[in-house]
Amino acid sequence: MSLRIKLYNSLRINYDSNYGYYAGSLNLWNQILWNFIFPGRLFHRIVGNTIFRKKYNKFYYNKNDTIDFKNIFTTFNNDGAVILNNYFSEQEIENLKKIYSEEIKELKKIEEKKSESITLPLKKDLIKFWLDENLIGLLKNMSSSNILARNYPLMTYHTNFDDQLSSKDKFLKNYRSKFADDWHVDHANLFNLHVLLEDINENDMCMEYIPGSHKKLNQTYLYSDEEIRKLKTKIKKCYGKKGTIYIHYGNTIHRMKTVHKTTRLQLHFEFTSKTNILINSNLIAKCLSSNFDLNNLNKFETEICAGLFPPIAKKGYSLINNKYFPSNPNIT
Ligand SMILES: [Fe+2]
Incomplete structure (x- = not known):
């Protein structure tokens, strides 16, 4: 058991709801103390401007749109998550599924496995799903104007899971899931956007969240059902x-x-406010494998993708202490 977990266990308040890896506590004083000892997450949230909600002088959305994005923002701001029913039409989804039918076939071959993801080769039709101006505007309103794509676009498929076990059952069986089926939080400045490609009913496998829990000083440990x-x-x-x-x-x-x-x-898109961009040369190759030309992206789209597809620097880059810097264009 790591030093951090040991330390956490010594700080925890309620032994009925904090056990094993389920060390996350919603007790205010516990959270304040934990963030004081390990301020990294809080620091990142301050850098990404995702900790303080505020009224914006500039509200990012397309004024011609018929959807009430201010209302959607209010829900997102209050709950930390928002669901937009039928945001894309059935026709748009079916067209996209036709375009990516090979990838879907590949995903559904997983048989014994429970989960699989594929990085999608970029195609013109995917861009409108991935880089929707209004949805990204929504994320900007929740953080800073500097919203960037954090990861390459993914399609994910989940299957073969058993019914949910309680956290206490998992603890007693000494079972730790490799999947995201325990109560948890993600990276400090991450925004995840999912697009359902198949209908999901209320009683099917789905993501669940606790409205308003984003306002707390959460730790990265799992939360037990009792704590929730x-x-x-x-x-x-x-x-x-x-x-x-x-x-x-x-x-x-x-x-x-x-x-x-x-x-x-579903489609799985990740965005971040400034920090933690998952740049990966192999995935760049995968993403551009269908000969997609990045020059076809408009200015807005290019800016959002700038972290994943670094721009060409006039005089190249200098690598100093393993960090990249654009070389000074005035020095030849
Ligand atoms: Fe998660």
Whole structure:
């Protein structure tokens, strides 16, 4: 057991709801003390401007749009997550599924495995799903104007899960899941955006979240079911027809609720406010494998992707202490 867990266990308040890896506590003083000892997450949230909600002089959205984004922002701001039913039409989803039919076939071959993800080769039709100006505007309103794509676009498929076990059962069976089916938070400045490609009903496998939990000084440890119950907050489920999207902020407590014999196929997009961009040369190659020309992205799209596809510097880059800097263009 790590020093941090040992230290945490010595700080915990309620032994009925904190056990094993389920060391996350919602007790205010515990959270304050923990953030004081390990201020990294808090520091990142301050850098990314994701800790203080505020009224914006500039509200980012397309004024011609018929959707009430101010209302959507209010829900997102209050809950730390938001579900937009049928944001994309069934027709748009079916067209996209046709374009990526090979990838879907590949994903559904997993048989015994529970989860699989594929980095999607970029195609023109995917861009409108990935880099939707209004949705990214929503993320900017929740953080800073400096929202960037954090990861390359993914399609994910979940299947073969058993019904959800309680955290106490997992602890007693000494079972630690490799999946996101325990209550947890994500990276400090992460925004995850999912697009359902198949219908999901209320009682199917889906993501669940605790509205308002993003306002707390959460730690990165798992939260037990008992700890969550103490909040007395109604858990919300992310389900809907294909084309429905759900977005959550990294500090919102959430989990994947598993249900036997149900599946989930969705697009998975990640964005971040300034920090933790997952640049990866192999994935750049995969992303551009269908000969997509990055010059076809417009100015807005290019800016959002700048962290994943670094721009060409006039005089190249200098590598100093393993850090890249654009070389001075005035020195030849
Ligand atoms: Fe997560």
